[in-house]
Amino acid sequence: MTDPSYTDLRRYNQTIAALHADPDVTGDLLLVGMWLARATILRDPPEGENGWSVEAAARDLYPVATRPAMNSFGQWTAQETRPDVWRVHDVLTKDIRRYDLWADQPGGKRGHTVCGAKTPRKPRCGKTVTVATTLTDPATGRRRMVGACRRHTDWWQEQTRANREACASVEIPRPPANAGGALARHISLDWPALWQGLDPKWVPPPEVDGWERPALRLVVSSASPSQPMVAGGPPRPRFALIDGALS
Structure with a gap:
């Protein structure tokens, strides 16, 4: 050498x-x-x-x-x-x-998902979730976790249904690194x-x-x-x- x-x-x-x-x-x-x-x-x-x-x-x-x-x-x-x-x-x-899905989440870690439903007093509930899923942005392909507490499962189901319909009619691009x-x-x-x-x-x-x-x-x-x-x-x-x- x-x-x-x-x-x-x-x-x-x-x-x-x-x-x-x-x-x-x-x-x-x-x-x-x-x-x-x-x-x-x-x-x-x-x-x-x-x-x-x-x-x-x-x-x-x-x-x-x-x-x-x-x-x-x-x-x-x-x-x-x-x-x-x-x-x-x-x-x-x-x-x-x-x-990385988790790099897009608040705090960049697992376990940071809280109830995102809007309440009369707060922009989001913030309580511990009982149900959660990922929603895909049809324009970018990026995903985010959305969850709901026991009181807001109806809101969560509506969010999930609306996102599924929005993604069904377009070609989802690959999300950027x-x-x-x-x-x-x-x-x-x-x-x-x-x-x-x-x-x-x-x-x-x-x-x-x-x-x-x-x-x-x-x-x-x-x-x-x-x-x-x-x-x-x-x-x-x-x-x-x-x-x-x-x-």
Whole structure:
């Protein structure tokens, strides 16, 4: 491995700082992001024939993992495995660019749905719900949870019926992505290929203004600092799922 250039080191430091400053990049996602920054910018470890593998990241980040296993007597015991490939796999899967129903809800979490019926004194009831469902916006495809307490089930049924009729007469578009893609904001990789490898059913979701698809950033070659390589030149680095690595 050749020594990194000053430009590479500066870009690496800037990427690490940006990862730490991003509120969406924390915990294991931050660790994996720092590993990818080192690999793609400093080429440490060097890129293999098929890119970098999930197993290579796991060897550095989680070299020893303890998982439950059943022995020949039917007893559960702790079994040591090396390395914890599934942990890296799960981290990357949760960061796939996608539409997440719960990101559209108040608080962005499950369990925040309250009765939405209007009362004479309040714009919404606010009591604990006994029934709940999702309503789809026929114009955008986005969904929101709507629930009702025991007193307002008639209102909830009317909301559900009206939404079903509104959606039946139009073609519902795919909702725009509102979750995932945090690492793609900072690291240049062939992310669509990686996301499809993690989830074969994944297709690029629609995007809204304010989120740019990842593009190859400016890279100055250490062999020729005066000649930059930009998008349209060499292909993006690859982070590959190697067959058999998750078995």
